[in-house]
Amino acid sequence: MIELKQQFPQLSESCLVDLKEAVNYIQTKTNELLVREGEYANKAFFILEGSARAYYLKEGKDITDWFALENDFISAIVSFFSAEPSPHFIETLEPSKLLVISKDAIEELAIKHADFEVLYRQIITNTMLQQQRRLNAILFQRAENRYHQMLDNYPGITxxxxxxxxxxxxxxxxETLSRIRGKLLKS
Amino acid sequence: MIELKQQFPQLSESCLVDLKEAVNYIQTKTNELLVREGEYANKAFFILEGSARAYYLKEGKDITDWFALENDFISAIVSFFSAEPSPHFIETLEPSKLLVISKDAIEELAIKHADFEVLYRQIITNTMLQQQRRLNAILFQRAENRYHQMLDNYPGITxxxxxxxxxxxxxxxxETLSRIRGKLLKS
DNA sequence: GCTGTCATTTGATATAAATCAAATTGTGTT
DNA sequence: AACACAATTTGATTTATATCAAATGACAGC
Incomplete structure (x- = not known):
């Protein structure tokens, strides 16, 4: 409870009480799968400690689609929001402490608590804006700039x-990433 | 009113009444600017007829970031959702009939009417999912496939x-687009 | 401390698409 | 119809990055 209050200071007491009921706390090792491809992934994860990624297999290749570090949410967004089987896997990247909450619980909380609804909408909106930035980066920036931008956003991620x-x-x-990093060292 | 009811059959009568109060109806010619770069673009547009695009100027080049046809919403999303000056312009591409609604009005309606709130969240969610698809296309598909995908999504857009x-x-x-189109004709 | 496996780097070549430049087609206006 | 101007096509060359292949480095388990 105290923890939740620190993580979400904008939520009212009564909302925090209901939220506490709705979440599960889990601990994981590195590379534990939280979501598998093909699942109906109606859960969202909030990272208290550690990190995770969403990825999918494209013609056998492993493509990371999203990173989440401390205080980030992560979900298999396609499945979560459109109720289709998930193209994504989600796995932890380090030993992690997570909160898990189901979509149903989120929707209930959003109906009952206006402040939670605002938070929920904010999270979706921020996800959208971040995708907007990522799209932009990929369209108009060189691989090298994208890498530097990533370092700015997630210092120490490497x-x-x-x-x-x-x-x-x-x-x-x-290989290209390796070359970019190599060039960096020389300058 | 009748129009709104057809466009948004999922909304309750009382919500539609308030919505009607909140929207403005406008008609435009081709290439009319709805939003200018630098503005605080706190308006969203719903296209009844015609089309529009959001674009921005990147090193002097005109980059289209979003298309909207009939029954689509369009806004300068960065400014709309983060209350910063807009990097985007929005302009109509054809003579158009539009509904305009301010962000404040949307927020008010969302507080007052749960069904409107659901619709609002759905629109944001769909925008996010569409960006997800676009990102994917740009990352993993050839220019040629992307063009065909676009034709599928917006038939007749050309x-x-x-x-x-x-x-x-x-x-x-x-030039690349022109070559793709040229190749298509031959096959 | 060695060994095998995985992660990263380095090298050579191939390729999709960009860029620069010019030609052609289309369109609206007096 | 003739013109200007915008939109599109076509051509030659360049470039960033991918791909294929091999070498090196790092680290977990015996």
Whole structure:
């Protein structure tokens, strides 16, 4: 409870009480699957500690679609929001502590508590805006700039996450990323 | 009123009454600016007839970021949702009939009417999912496939919108698009 | 401390698409 | 119809990044 209050100070007491009822707390090791491809992934995860990624397999290749670090939400958004089987897997990238909440519970909370509804809408909106930025980066920036931008947004990510995942997230190959990093060292 | 009811059959009568109060009806010619760069673009537009695009100027180049046809919403999403000055312009692409509604009015309606709130959240969610698809297309599909996908999603768009805009939306140059179209004719 | 496996780097070549430049087609206006 | 101007096509060359292939580095388990 105290924890939730710190994480979501904008929520009212009564909302926090109901939220506490609705969430489950779990702990994981590295590389534990939270969502599998094909599932109806009606759960969202909030990362208290550790990290996770959403990814999918495209012609056998593992493509990271989303990273989440501390205080981020992560879900298999396609399945979560459109109630289709998930194209995404979600896995932890480090030993992690997570809160889990079902979509039904979220919708209930949103109906009952206006402040929760605002938060929910904000999270969706922020996700959309972040995708907007990512789209922009991929359309109009060189691989090198995208990598630097990523370092700005997630400092230290290269120490926490294998480079393959970072490369596929940036839409480049592992080799290209390696060359970019190599060039950086010299200058 | 009758019009609104047809456009939004999921909304309750009382909500439709308030919505009617909140919207303005406007008619435009081709290439009329609805939003200018730098504005605080706190308006959303619903297209009854015609079409519009959101675009921005990137190093002098005109980049289309979003198309809207009949029954689509369009807004300068960055400014609309984050209350920053808009990087986007919005202009009509054909003579159009539009509904205009302010963000404040939307927020009020969302507080007062749960059904409107659901609709609002759905629109944001759909925008996010569409961006997800677009990102995917740009990351993993050839220019040629992206063009065909666009034709599937917006049949007849090439007759309604200059190719430059379609090219920049797809993240390719006008010349490349022209070659793709040329190749298509031969096969 | 060695060994095997996975992660990363480095190298050579191929390719989709960009860029630069010019030609052609289309369109609206007096 | 003739003109100007915008939209589109076509051509030659360049470039960023992918792909294929091999070498090196790092680290977990014996």
């Amino acid at each position: 120490q926490r996450v294998p480079l393959t995942h970072i490369a596929s997230y940036l839409g480049i190959t592992l | 007759q309604r919108v200059p190719l430059t805009h379609i090219a920049s939306y797809l993240g390719i140059t006008l």
